[in-house]
Amino acid sequence: MTDHTSDPGFEEATRPPRSQWLDVWDQFKTHKGALLGAGFFLFIVVAVVIGPWLWPIPYDAIDIRARNQGPSLAHPFGTDQLGRDTLARMLKGGQTSVAVGITAMALSLFFGTLVGVLAGYFKKLDGPLMRFTDLFLALPLLPLLLVIIMLFRDPLRAAFGPESGIFILIVFVIGITSWMQTARIVRGDVLALKEREFVLAARSIGTPDRRMITRHLLPNVLSPIMVSATLGIANAIITESALSFLGLGFPSDFPTWGRLLFDATDYLQQYPERVIWPGLAISLTVLAVNYIGDGLRDALDPRIRGR
Amino acid sequence: MLNYTIRRLLLAIPTLLFIALVIFLLLELAPGDPMANVPLTVPPEVKEKMRIALGLDQPTHIRFLKWLQQFFWVEPLHMIDALFGTHWGDGMQRIISWQSRSPVMDIVWQRIPQTLWVVGLSYVLGALIAVPVGVISAYRQYSFIDQLGTFISMIGFSVPTFFTGVLMIVIFSVWLGWFPSIYDTTLVVHDWETFVKQLKQMIMPVSVLALYNAAQISRFMRASMLDNLNQDYVRTARAKGLKEKTVVLVHVLRNSMIPVVTVIALGVPQVFGGAIITEQVFKVNGLGQLLITAIQANDLPMVQTLTFIFAILIVVFNLIADILYGVLDPRIRYD
Numbered sequence: 001m002t003d004h005t006s007d008p009g010f011e012e013a014t015r016p017p018r019s020q021w022l023d024v025w026d027q028f029k030t031h032k033g034a035l036l037g038a039g040f041f042l043f044i045v046v047a048v049v050i051g052p053w054l055w056p057i058p059y060d061a062i063d064i065r066a067r068n069q070g071p072s073l074a075h076p077f078g079t080d081q082l083g084r085d086t087l088a089r090m091l092k093g094g095q096t097s098v099a100v101g102i103t104a105m106a107l108s109l110f111f112g113t114l115v116g117v118l119a120g121y122f123k124k125l126d127g128p129l130m131r132f133t134d135l136f137l138a139l140p141l142l143p144l145l146l147v148i149i150m151l152f153r154d155p156l157r158a159a160f161g162p163e164s165g166i167f168i169l170i171v172f173v174i175g176i177t178s179w180m181q182t183a184r185i186v187r188g189d190v191l192a193l194k195e196r197e198f199v200l201a202a203r204s205i206g207t208p209d210r211r212m213i214t215r216h217l218l219p220n221v222l223s224p225i226m227v228s229a230t231l232g233i234a235n236a237i238i239t240e241s242a243l244s245f246l247g248l249g250f251p252s253d254f255p256t257w258g259r260l261l262f263d264a265t266d267y268l269q270q271y272p273e274r275v276i277w278p279g280l281a282i283s284l285t286v287l288a289v290n291y292i293g294d295g296l297r298d299a300l301d302p303r304i305r306g307r
Numbered sequence: 308m309l310n311y312t313i314r315r316l317l318l319a320i321p322t323l324l325f326i327a328l329v330i331f332l333l334l335e336l337a338p339g340d341p342m343a344n345v346p347l348t349v350p351p352e353v354k355e356k357m358r359i360a361l362g363l364d365q366p367t368h369i370r371f372l373k374w375l376q377q378f379f380w381v382e383p384l385h386m387i388d389a390l391f392g393t394h395w396g397d398g399m400q401r402i403i404s405w406q407s408r409s410p411v412m413d414i415v416w417q418r419i420p421q422t423l424w425v426v427g428l429s430y431v432l433g434a435l436i437a438v439p440v441g442v443i444s445a446y447r448q449y450s451f452i453d454q455l456g457t458f459i460s461m462i463g464f465s466v467p468t469f470f471t472g473v474l475m476i477v478i479f480s481v482w483l484g485w486f487p488s489i490y491d492t493t494l495v496v497h498d499w500e501t502f503v504k505q506l507k508q509m510i511m512p513v514s515v516l517a518l519y520n521a522a523q524i525s526r527f528m529r530a531s532m533l534d535n536l537n538q539d540y541v542r543t544a545r546a547k548g549l550k551e552k553t554v555v556l557v558h559v560l561r562n563s564m565i566p567v568v569t570v571i572a573l574g575v576p577q578v579f580g581g582a583i584i585t586e587q588v589f590k591v592n593g594l595g596q597l598l599i600t601a602i603q604a605n606d607l608p609m610v611q612t613l614t615f616i617f618a619i620l621i622v623v624f625n626l627i628a629d630i631l632y633g634v635l636d637p638r639i640r641y642d
Contacts, residue, residue: 033461138322138625139329140576140617142583143598147610150602151336238467242584245469246599258469265473265588268488272477279470287465294461 027299034295037288044285048094057085059092059255077277081267086260090277093255097282100171100240100256105232107175109182113225116186117213121194130187133180141177145239148173149248166250170243174236182228189221223300230293234286241282257282308633315629319622324375326618331371334607361405377402378612382412406606414597415612421492422593426582429513433520434571440521441528441567445536446555456525463522472515472588479511486511490591512589516582520574527570531563538562565635572628576620 028034052059062082069079077086119129149169156165193199193216202216241258243249250256252263260278267274345354362370381399388395401410444456480488486507496502535541536559544554583595590596594613601609 135322135325138618138621139326140614140621143610143614143617144330144333146583146599146602147330147333147614150605151333234465242467242469245584246587248602261470261473268473268476269481272481275470275473275477279466279473283462283466283470286467287461290461290465 024299028295031291031295031298033291034299037291037295040284040288041292044094044281044288045098048091048098051091052088052095055085055088055091057088059088060084060253078271078274080263080274086274086277089255089260090257090281093257093260093278094281096167096250096254096256097237097240097258098285100167100174101233101237104171104174104178104236104240105229107171108179108232108236109225109229111175111179112182112228113186113218113221115179115183117190117217117221119183120187120190121209121213121217126187129183133183136177136180139177142242145173145177145243146246146248149243153248162251163254166254170240170249174239178232178235178239182225182232185224185228186221189224190217193217193220223296226300227293227297230289230296234289234293237282237286237289308630311633312626312630315626319626323615323619323622326622327375327378327615328371330611330614330618331374332367334611335367361403374402374608374611378615385410385412402608402612404601404606404609406601406604406609411609411612414609415594415616418592418594418597421490421591422579422582422586422595425490425509425512425586425589425591425593426516426578428509429516430520430575430578432513432517434524436517436521437524438528438564438567441525442532442555442560442563444525444529445532445563448533453529456529460522460525463518467584468515468519469584469588471518472512472585475511475515476588488589490589492592512585512591515588516578516585520578523574524567524571528563528567531566532559535559535563565632568635569628569632572624572631575624576617579617579620 028038062084064082071078077090079085080089115129115133119126119133152169153166156169159165160168199212199216202212207215237257240249240256241261244256244258245262247262250259252259257278261275261282264271264274264278345357358364362373365373377400381401384395384399385401387393388397402412403409404411404414407414440456440460444453447453476488479485488511490508490512491504494501494505494508496505541554541559544558545551549558579594582593583598585591586593586595587599594616598610598613600606601613
């Protein structure tokens with residue numbers, strides 16, 4: 001008679017089933033950098049979402065008597081040349097930067113996944129869509145981005161107001177210029193999945209194409225999409241601040257991290273410490289997101305999991 | 308291979324034409340008026356004549372074809388003229404910048420040396436740093452050096468160049484005063500002193516871009532080395548009793564360089580594009596800065612020409628990367 005409780009096989013069988021996401025989380029936890037990055041990113045998101053409500057000084061309050069101050073108790077990050085509180089502006093700017101990052105990422109993922117799934121699943125669309133993707137990859141993106149913003153800034157500003165007009169424009173241009181990598185990865189995965197038995201089985205019971213894509217293909221390409229999502233956020237935040245830095249982003253009274261950095265460079269000689277805050281915020285956020293992506297890639301890859 | 312090259316070259320022509328059309332049509336929507344900075348005292352009928360002189364009364368497709376002719380036929384002729392003293396291009400209308408009223412390509416040629424020196428040097432330097440870092444990181448995987456290399460390259464591509472650049476200016480020009488913060492392009496190197504000066508002003512922009520490039524390339528190098536280190540031929544080489552140095556630096560390195568070389572080739576045009584920001588930070592008046600000023604001044608012929616030059620660079624280097632891949636790796640055949 002063997003003791004059932006000490007039998008490893010028995011234990012394995014009677015243990016409550018673990019979901020895939022629990023396994024992924026377990027693996028993710030082992031990656032120190034990713035865990036730190038996730039914590040920091042969460043902190044930044046919470047700070048920029050609820051920070052402007054908690055911090056008593058509004059971001060556009062001008063106090064001309066308190067201009068160009070260093071860090072103090074009243075203004076922990078100091079004030080700028082008009083006496084506006086830098087901490088309040090950082091929080092408000094972060095709100096815009098993170099919002100642009102997440103929305104642009106969502107848009108580019110949507111485009112990328114759509115093109116990738118369509119090209120991978122429908123053979124007829126594969127050729128044209130992939131040529132289209134190649135064409136986009138051959139475009140000089142940063143110059144075109146600048147040109148598009150120059151052209152459409154004024155009409156959109158007139159149509160939607162200065163802030164939301166620019167927001168829509170920037171999110172849109174970042175979205176339509178960064179979907180190509182996702183599309184290629186998704187297409188490759190869909191092509192491989194299409195040959196698998198479960199797809200054949202689903203087809204043999206007459207699953208329509210739409211259900212086939214949403215029920216069988218999309219859940220299986222979720223992991224590469226999630227990794228591209230994190231890289232997409234990082235890319236969008238950097239691109240937005242680069243545009244603001246080149247003076248082609250948001251208007252100057254509407255702070256974003258890139259804009260704050262750009263404004264601070266004018267006072268580089270007198271107040272060099274002023275460039276540190278926005279620059280550090282951009283860099284640390286992007287670093288955190290990249291580490292999350294790194295950890296996620298390892299956690300979602302079943303070959304690495306458990307090592 | 309030759310067949311493939313020819314086919315790709317032929318395919319590049321419609322691609323480039325299509326890109327040129329896309330850029331042209333985009334700029335066609337531009338609200339800017341080339342007469343905007345003509346003084347208000349100039350009467351409207353004179354302005355109208357100036358517009359006709361610029362060819363703006365022609366329909367879009369005519370202007371597009373004219374631009375193509377100027378870019379692909381007139382400008383090369385003028386280049387040959389300038390090089391060999393011939394007179395083939397005389398009397399032909401060149402692409403004229405609205406901003407400076409001088410031929411666009413002349414200004415581009417003036418700006419290319421600055422861009423090539425700063426950007427080109429930083430790319431070469433970045434690749435030279437990246438290869439040994441990648442090799443060591445992969446050979447001692449998960450060691451302290453590997454972790455450090457990973458962390459530095461993570462910083463390299465997370466911290467945007469406009470922050471590293473500004474940070475370097477704060478530290479090295481504002482606080483320490485070692486290097487000038489603005490790149491002086493009028494400097495002519497004719498003796499040792501000016502050479503040192505040139506070196507000093509190049510250090511910061513070059514190292515900012517080199518860090519960024521090295522970060523990208525070293526990741527690829529590490530991954531590629533790791534792929535190769537576990538291959539059977541490495542075990543064979545070791546079993547034959549080859550020295551470890553020979554195994555790693557000759558057998559593994561040469562095989563791992565194949566994808567890395569193509570990545571380096573693919574990155575060249577992006578460097579020109581990405582350098583827009585670095586050139587802006589350090590006030591280097593290269594191609595990127597030319598593009599920014601042209602965009603701000605609504606100088607459409609200049610924007611069109613520069614963007615198209617960037618597009619040509621991308622298409623050409625994509626082609627080079629694909630061909631290099633085939634040349635370096637005999638297993639890859641494009642037939």
